Amino acid sequence: MPKERHKSQQQQQQLLLFLILLAFLLYHVSADDADVMARLAQSLSPTPSSWTGSNFCKWQGVSCSSNKVTSINLSSKSLSGTIPPEITQLSDLKSLSLQRNQLSGPLPPLSNHPSLQEINLDFNRFDSTPQHFLSGLTSLQSFSINNNTFLQPWKIPDSLRDSTAITTFLASNANIIGEIPDIFHSLPSLQNLRLSYNGMTGSLPKSFSNSAIQYLWLNNVGFSGTIEVLGNMPQLKEVWLQVNKFSGPIPDLSACTELSDLQLRDNTLTGVIPDSLTKLPKLQSVALQDNKFQGPMPSFPSGVQVSLGDTNKFCNPSPGPCDPQVSSLLEIVGAMGYPVTLADSWEGNNPCQNWKFIICEKGSVTKLNFGKQNWTGTISPAIANLTELKTLSLNDNRLVGAIPTSLTNLKQLEIIDISNNNISGKVPAFVSHVTVITTGNVYIGQDVPNNYPDSSTSSHNAAKSSSSPWVVVVPVIVFFLISSVLGFVIYRRYSNKKTITYKWAGKGSESGNSEKQLIVNVENTFPISGQVTPIRNPGEKSDYHVHDGGNVTIPVEVLREVTNNFSEDNVIGKGGFGIVYKGKLHDGTRIAVKRMESSLINNKGLNEFKAEIEVLTKVRHRNLVALHGFCNNGNEKLLVYEYMPQGCLGEHLFDWQEMGIEPLTWNQRVTIALDVARGVEYLHSLAQQSFIHRDLKPSNILLGDDMRAKVSDFGLVKSSPDGDYSFETRLAGTFGYLAPEYAATGRVTTKVDVFAFGVILMEIITGRKALDDSLPDEKCHLVTWFRRLLVQSNAIQGALDPTLRPSMDEKTFQSILKVAELAGHCTARESCQRPDMSHAVNVLSPLVEQWTPVPDEDESFGLDFHLSLPQAVQKWKANEDSFSKNL
Numbered sequence: 094m095p096k097e098r099h100k101s102q103q104q105q106q107q108l109l110l111f112l113i114l115l116a117f118l119l120y121h122v123s124a125d126d127a128d129v130m131a132r133l134a135q136s137l138s139p140t141p142s143s144w145t146g147s148n149f150c151k152w153q154g155v156s157c158s159s160n161k162v163t164s165i166n167l168s169s170k171s172l173s174g175t176i177p178p179e180i181t182q183l184s185d186l187k188s189l190s191l192q193r194n195q196l197s198g199p200l201p202p203l204s205n206h207p208s209l210q211e212i213n214l215d216f217n218r219f220d221s222t223p224q225h226f227l228s229g230l231t232s233l234q235s236f237s238i239n240n241n242t243f244l245q246p247w248k249i250p251d252s253l254r255d256s257t258a259i260t261t262f263l264a265s266n267a268n269i270i271g272e273i274p275d276i277f278h279s280l281p282s283l284q285n286l287r288l289s290y291n292g293m294t295g296s297l298p299k300s301f302s303n304s305a306i307q308y309l310w311l312n313n314v315g316f317s318g319t320i321e322v323l324g325n326m327p328q329l330k331e332v333w334l335q336v337n338k339f340s341g342p343i344p345d346l347s348a349c350t351e352l353s354d355l356q357l358r359d360n361t362l363t364g365v366i367p368d369s370l371t372k373l374p375k376l377q378s379v380a381l382q383d384n385k386f387q388g389p390m391p392s393f394p395s396g397v398q399v400s401l402g403d404t405n406k407f408c409n410p411s412p413g414p415c416d417p418q419v420s421s422l423l424e425i426v427g428a429m430g431y432p433v434t435l436a437d438s439w440e441g442n443n444p445c446q447n448w449k450f451i452i453c454e455k456g457s458v459t460k461l462n463f464g465k466q467n468w469t470g471t472i473s474p475a476i477a478n479l480t481e482l483k484t485l486s487l488n489d490n491r492l493v494g495a496i497p498t499s500l501t502n503l504k505q506l507e508i509i510d511i512s513n514n515n516i517s518g519k520v521p522a523f524v525s526h527v528t529v530i531t532t533g534n535v536y537i538g539q540d541v542p543n544n545y546p547d548s549s550t551s552s553h554n555a556a557k558s559s560s561s562p563w564v565v566v567v568p569v570i571v572f573f574l575i576s577s578v579l580g581f582v583i584y585r586r587y588s589n590k591k592t593i594t595y596k597w598a599g600k601g602s603e604s605g606n607s608e609k610q611l612i613v614n615v616e617n618t619f620p621i622s623g624q625v626t627p628i629r630n631p632g633e634k635s636d637y638h639v640h641d642g643g644n645v646t647i648p649v650e651v652l653r654e655v656t657n658n659f660s661e662d663n664v665i666g667k668g669g670f671g672i673v674y675k676g677k678l679h680d681g682t683r684i685a686v687k688r689m690e691s692s693l694i695n696n697k698g699l700n701e702f703k704a705e706i707e708v709l710t711k712v713r714h715r716n717l718v719a720l721h722g723f724c725n726n727g728n729e730k731l732l733v734y735e736y737m738p739q740g741c742l743g744e745h746l747f748d749w750q751e752m753g754i755e756p757l758t759w760n761q762r763v764t765i766a767l768d769v770a771r772g773v774e775y776l777h778s779l780a781q782q783s784f785i786h787r788d789l790k791p792s793n794i795l796l797g798d799d800m801r802a803k804v805s806d807f808g809l810v811k812s813s814p815d816g817d818y819s820f821e822t823r824l825a826g827t828f829g830y831l832a833p834e835y836a837a838t839g840r841v842t843t844k845v846d847v848f849a850f851g852v853i854l855m856e857i858i859t860g861r862k863a864l865d866d867s868l869p870d871e872k873c874h875l876v877t878w879f880r881r882l883l884v885q886s887n888a889i890q891g892a893l894d895p896t897l898r899p900s901m902d903e904k905t906f907q908s909i910l911k912v913a914e915l916a917g918h919c920t921a922r923e924s925c926q927r928p929d930m931s932h933a934v935n936v937l938s939p940l941v942e943q944w945t946p947v948p949d950e951d952e953s954f955g956l957d958f959h960l961s962l963p964q965a966v967q968k969w970k971a972n973e974d975s976f977s978k979n980l
Contacts, residue, residue, distance in 0.1 A: 851919025860894030
């Protein structure tokens with residue numbers, strides 16, 4: 094008995110101890126919530142009037158369960174202040190509603206919160222997003238951050254896919270940039286997505302297809318591409334896509350039976366409006382104005398509010414069918430995605446009235462001239478409806494599929510040119526008088542293999558054609574011969590020879606000044622900004638102006654002297670322009686002298702010579718090679734640059750073993766990439782005038798002793814009145830770096846440089862050249878091969894330059910993946926899908942460790958940046974006073 098009583102007492106003591114410990118733990122858990130709520134109350138101004146006393150569960154707007162905070166609702170309380178990061182310690186918090194206040198500072202770091210279901214932060218003044226924003230919120234159902242215009246630019250993270258239960262994501266007017274992540278296959282419950290009034294790019298993600306989205310508001314954003322995915326979103330009720338850059342046709346929307354509101358105005362949509370849109374049972378409002386729709390004007394039921402505007406290109410001013418030839422032509426180009434080029438010119442109901450690419454005889458279409466347009470799609474059987482057609486030119490596009498057999502019914506047909514596409518299958522049996530040109534189609538006459546390129550891949554990149562190269566080479570040679578003769582005639586006619594006397598400090602003069610006469614060929618079309626006044630012959634006039642930044646014109650005698658009479662020992666490079674020599678001026682300045690070979694002094698060479706001077710006298714940036722001067726002395730055409738002792742990027746990427754130098758580290762590579770991005774960004778958008786380089790490649794990226802990069806070779810630069818403006822120019826540059834639209838049409842924007850920059854990023858990552866004929870066909874074109882790897886991150890690791898692998902850790906590999914992703918965006922086939930160079934700078938900047946800009950000596954104004962601000966101001970004022978006295 095005593096033993097049993099003792100055992101019972103011992104059990105009671107253990108139970109009591111457990112209860113005390115449990116109470117202690119519960120007290121401290123509550124105390125943690127109390128501490129967090131106290132911090133929140135202190136950070137808000139004014140503190141909510143009811144938030145007094147120690148029992149926070151009785152504070153107005155606060156809900157608790159078992160002394161744990163589950164909800165905070167402070168909506169529309171005119172509050173300012175910040176949200177303390179400790180709010181994440183409220184482990185049972187399910188709802189946080191702080192909308193319509195003046196709260197600032199960083200957004201609360203709510204990542205990995207286990208129970209949070211609702212976040213509403215609309216209409217505040219938050220200025221930044223925390224690290225790992227929106228990650229690990231596995232219980233999140235609703236997130237709203239509309240109208241936070243003070244936020245620094247941020248991207249929707251891929252980690253949002255963690256929130257598989259989310260139904261609402263609202264982030265309009267919240268300074269979001271970048272693309273919509275393609276994660277919606279992981280968000281099966283999402284019904285409401287609003288991203289309006291942001292600065293985003295890219296296209297609608299494929300994972301929208303078959304999603305549960307009902308309300309899709311993406312207006313006033315900047316998206317591009319097609320809206321084809323809408324046809325696979327049967328749950329849609331409201332779609333707001335107005336004021337974007339969407340193109341192509343409206344898809345078949347017959348599956349969208351719940352759609353009531355469709356806003357598509359202010360885009361560049363084309364094509365025929367589908368009947369399925371006019372027959373949607375619940376449609377109440379549709380806005381289609383300010384697009385380029387074609388075909389018959391649609392007729393909607395009387396209860397639908399319709400806005401069509403007056404910019405669309407309907408064939409008739411009222412509903413009704415189009416002319417049969419018009420209908421056939423629209424069906425033909427519909428198979429090619431309704432190119433916007435045609436929507437701009439195909440107007441009215443008669444294709445024989447100045448329709449672009451159409452030739453008629455006696456009111457019937459006899460020729461379709463669709464060659465060299467870089468169009469995608471297929472060859473439509475509707476071509477057979479043009480019964481009087483004689484010539485069909487579809488050459489040099491990116492068409493796929495087979496030649497329709499219905500074309501054999503065209504009795505008047507004489508020529509079909511489908512050369513240089515991706516056409517496959519057997520050629521139909523045309524009558525003997527029909528000429529069918531099929532060169533440049535690798536799989537013509539064959540069934541399509543599994544790895545056959547789709548319409549997004551150029552036939553020239555698919556494989557090397559076995560057809561005769563003379564089909565292309567002969568016309569090119571003839572073209573350049575004619576251009577050279579005409580250029581020489583024009584040059585001789587409009588050039589004149591002037592004798593200008595310059596003062597030059599050189600040897601052989603006791604006074605230090607010796608006058609030399611330079612014969613300068615001056616063309617009327619050679620304006621250079623700035624001015625220096627030379628000593629001229631009496632009475633002679635000259636329109637020859639040069640930059641006023643120092644002694645820009647350098648006599649040839651000086652250059653001969655400092656290069657040891659252009660000695661072979663001083664040669665540091667050879668290129669298309671001529672030979673580059675190193676030298677040192679009398680003041681110790683090291684220079685690189687680019688000397689044009691006499692055989693290249695033709696119209697093209699002179700234009701490149703002048704372009705370099707024209708550009709480099711207008712721009713100055715630490716990441717652009719500086720022009721010290723030039724010499725234009727009869728047959729001597731020389732440019733004088735700052736000397737870059739470490740050569741070009743190409744040598745360090747591809748020839749480091751032959752040169753006996755160390756390969757570049759990843760940190761060096763990404764720093765070089767950032768330097769190039771900054772230089773090109775300056776050319777595109779930060780200089781007083783926008784310039785397009787047109788020949789970005791590793792051999793034109795030079796390195797200093799500190800391995801910092803500068804962009805060089807501005808002979809092909811074109812100025813543009815607007816960085817987004819497209820204009821046609823002579824095709825120039827280097828194969829492998831040419832953007833597809835430039836190679837196909839000759840039209841350029843700043844996005845051609847973005848494409849070339851993306852190729853350079855791929856070379857930096859892989860250590861491979863843009864084009865390498867020694868590799869198999871599927872690998873020789875770097876962009877095509879590399880972009881296939883982007884769909885699987887583990888493939889990137891296998892593609893790395895072998896010199897990077899020994900020193901690669903997880904941090905380095907993550908940096909490489911970000912650069913690889915950027916390279917993919919920069920080399921997007923459609924120019925509108927490529928980012929600006931400023932975006933590239935923003936992506937690369939965080940990857941470069943401890944990068945700080947060092948002011949150029951000329952930009953420092955003589956200040957010592959280690960001084961305090963008052964000391965610096967005082968020194969600057971003293972320098973300014975001294976300068977004023979010397980004027």
